[in-house]
Amino acid sequence: MPMTHGATKPDRRSPEAAEYRKLYSTARWKRLREFKLAQQPLCEWCLEQEIVEPATEVHHADGGHKGDVVKFFAGPFVSTCKPCHSRRGQREDLGLTVIRFGPDGWPL
Numbered sequence: 727m728p729m730t731h732g733a734t735k736p737d738r739r740s741p742e743a744a745e746y747r748k749l750y751s752t753a754r755w756k757r758l759r760e761f762k763l764a765q766q767p768l769c770e771w772c773l774e775q776e777i778v779e780p781a782t783e784v785h786h787a788d789g790g791h792k793g794d795v796v797k798f799f800a801g802p803f804v805s806t807c808k809p810c811h812s813r814r815g816q817r818e819d820l821g822l823t824v825i826r827f828g829p830d831g832w833p834l
């Protein structure tokens with residue numbers, strides 16, 4: 727009998743994931759994204775460290791939308807730069823602990 731270790735993790739590239747990926751190409755999302763970036767044109771995560779960096783990405787804060795269409799369009803959103811989005815955004819989406827550092831170099 728084969729041994730199984732722990733629970734199987736849900737596949738992050740599930741059909742549902744592919745489904746909500748399409749939401750990113752909707753006109754509604756593009757408008758929302760533009761609006762958010764116009765409202766907060768700087769990376770909010772860089773600002774926490776007193777770094778001024780233009781934002782190019784709009785991240786779903788608060789644990790992400792997880793395929794929830796309502797949450798996808800309702801937010802909350804965070805304006806981020808690309809490096810922040812790929813570093814911290816992915817961790818948040820995976821539900822991992824995000825350690826933030828203040829301007830003094832100590833974790834917040």
Ligand SMILES: [Zn+2]
Nearest residue numbers: 769772807810
């Ligand atoms: Zn940033």
